[in-house]
Structures are given as C-alpha cells and as structure tokens.
Amino acid sequence: MPPKPPLRIPRAPIKAPPPPKAAPKPAAPKPKAFPQAAPRFAPKATPRASPPPPPRQPPPQWYKGMLTPRVLRQSASFGFFFFCAGLFVRDNFVCKDTVNGSSMAPTLSPYAHETGAKDSIIIRRDVRWSPKGIQRGDVVTFWKPHRPEEISIKRVVAVEGDIVYPWRGYALDPEIVNGERVGGGWDGLGTKDVDAVGGDVVEVGKVTVPKGHVWVEGDNWRHSFDSLDFGPVSLGLVDGKAVGVWREWWRIRGVEDGRDTRRREKSRVVQRRENLPVYGGLGV
Numbered sequence: 313m314p315p316k317p318p319l320r321i322p323r324a325p326i327k328a329p330p331p332p333k334a335a336p337k338p339a340a341p342k343p344k345a346f347p348q349a350a351p352r353f354a355p356k357a358t359p360r361a362s363p364p365p366p367p368r369q370p371p372p373q374w375y376k377g378m379l380t381p382r383v384l385r386q387s388a389s390f391g392f393f394f395f396c397a398g399l400f401v402r403d404n405f406v407c408k409d410t411v412n413g414s415s416m417a418p419t420l421s422p423y424a425h426e427t428g429a430k431d432s433i434i435i436r437r438d439v440r441w442s443p444k445g446i447q448r449g450d451v452v453t454f455w456k457p458h459r460p461e462e463i464s465i466k467r468v469v470a471v472e473g474d475i476v477y478p479w480r481g482y483a484l485d486p487e488i489v490n491g492e493r494v495g496g497g498w499d500g501l502g503t504k505d506v507d508a509v510g511g512d513v514v515e516v517g518k519v520t521v522p523k524g525h526v527w528v529e530g531d532n533w534r535h536s537f538d539s540l541d542f543g544p545v546s547l548g549l550v551d552g553k554a555v556g557v558w559r560e561w562w563r564i565r566g567v568e569d570g571r572d573t574r575r576r577e578k579s580r581v582v583q584r585r586e587n588l589p590v591y592g593g594l595g596v
Contacts, residue, residue, distance in 0.1 A: 415530035419570035434556035441459030453556040466528035473584035499543040
C-alpha cells in the first residue's frame with residue numbers, strides 16, 4: 313500500500329502592513345461661551361391633573377337667626393321710640409325751617425327775589441318757658457293772626473308796656489281808631505273815656521303794647537306785612553325764636569341785625585320806664 317501524502321494546511325496570505333496613519337490635526341479652540349440671561353418669562357409648567365373642586369356650599373342664611381318674632385318686636389319698639397323722641401325734640405326744643413320771601417331781608421334770605429336762594433334757620437322752641445323769654449331785637453316765628461294755618465317770621469320791636477308810634481298802618485287811620493272797634497285792648501289803641509275832658513277822642517298814631525303781646529316788624533320795611541297791619545301779636549301765637557342761620561352746610565352763624573337805621577320810615581318806640589319782667593310763653 314503506498315504511503316499517504318503529507319497533510320498540507322493552507323496558510324493565509326500574508327497581508328502587507330497598513331500604511332502609518334497621519335497624526336490628527338489639533339482641534340481649534342472653542343470660543344468662550346458667555347452666560348445666557350435667564351428667560352424673561354419662565355415657560356409654563358405643564359399643568360398637572362388637579363382633583364375636581366369640592367361642591368359649592370350654599371350661602372349662610374344669616375337672616376334666619378335675626379328675623380325672629382322677638383327681634384322684629386324689639387326693632388319695631390326701638391324705631392317707634394326714636395321716632396317719638398325726634399318729634400318731641402322738634403316740637404319742644406329745636407327744629408330747622410326755611411325762610412320764604414324777602415320780608416326779613418337783608419338779614420334773612422337777602423337774595424330770595426333775585427336768585428331764589430333761601431336761608432335755613434335753627435329755631436328754639438323752649439323760649440316760651442325760658443326765664444329770659446322774648447326780648448327786643450329777637451327774631452321770632454309765630455302763627456299769623458289773620459291766617460292761622462301759616463307761620464311768619466319777624467323781628468320783635470317792642471314788648472308789653474312799650475309805646476309804639478308807627479309810621480304807617482291801622483293806627484294812623486282816624487276812622488279805625490275812633491270807629492267801632494272790638495273791645496279788650498288787643499290792638500293797643502286807646503279807649504274812649506266820656507267822663508274825662510277830651511276823652512271822647514282817642515289819640516291817633518299811638519299804640520301801647522298790651523300785656524302778653526309783642527310788636528313785630530320785618531327788616532325789609534318796603535315789603536313786609538306785620539304788626540303795622542294786624543296789630544300786636546299774642547305770645548300764645550309765638551312758635552319759637554331763631555338762633556342760627558344755616559346758609560353754608562359747614563357753618564351755622566348767628567342771626568344778625570341787617571336793618572338800615574338811617575331810613576326815615578321806621579316806627580319810634582318808647583320803652584317802659586319801670587323794670588318789669590319780660591314774660592314769655594302761654595298763660596301770660
């Protein structure tokens with residue numbers, strides 16, 4: 313048997329070594345980075361899923377505990393009490409009223425006919441039982457003798473016992489003075505005395521203010537209807553005395569005397585000699 317040929321193992325071809333690689337080029341330096349400013353408005357965060365809101369509660373019914381019968385009775389009682397107290401103060405102590413017309417100009421409402429501006433006055437009603445009473449120069453409100461449903465405002469010129477010589481009016485009319493008049497002496501005119509010498513004629517132009525009366529006249533003598541026309545006013549008709557003028561809402565000033573003393577047409581007053589007290593109020 314012939315011998316086997318030797319086993320030959322194939323060899324891989326010998327590869328040539330690769331050429332040497334070129335050295336890498338140095339990298340260019342990176343530019344220096346400047347710090348970036350923070351964004352003006354931060355991006356909104358993605359909303360997360362929130363739980364559903366709780367159910368809305370009904371508003372508290374606070375009135376249920378207040379509108380009880382007891383509370384209603386107490387509220388009605390307090391309201392009635394304050395209402396009555398306000399009426400009592402207004403009718404007996406102090407109140408506010410408005411002056412209409414220009415009979416008291418320039419003291420009160422001096423521009424009533426020009427611009428229609430009216431003054432508001434503060435009236436004291438306790439003057440009727442005040443110890444000082446009503447004196448000369450006071451500005452009073454009274455119920456008109458010829459129109460009992462209306463109230464007028466005038467200045468007191470003379471009090472009881474004073475003698476007034478009016479410059480116009482009923483006292484200067486001989487037919488009224490010596491004619492048929494209502495007795496009682498309420499008009500202040502003299503009375504006839506047939507038993508005296510010359511007593512059958514009453515002096516014209518002289519008025520004696522009777523007891524419990526005052527003589528009132530308006531400061532605007534050109535446009536005033538006062539005691540020169542209807543005689544003395546009983547103190548029982550006096551409603552109060554003006555003590556303040558409310559012309560500006562932030563200030564209350566006193567009642568001044570704006571009469572012009574230089575005018576000729578004015579009544580002359582002779583005050584009583586004896587120091588008699590000045591009465592005020594009802595029952596005088």
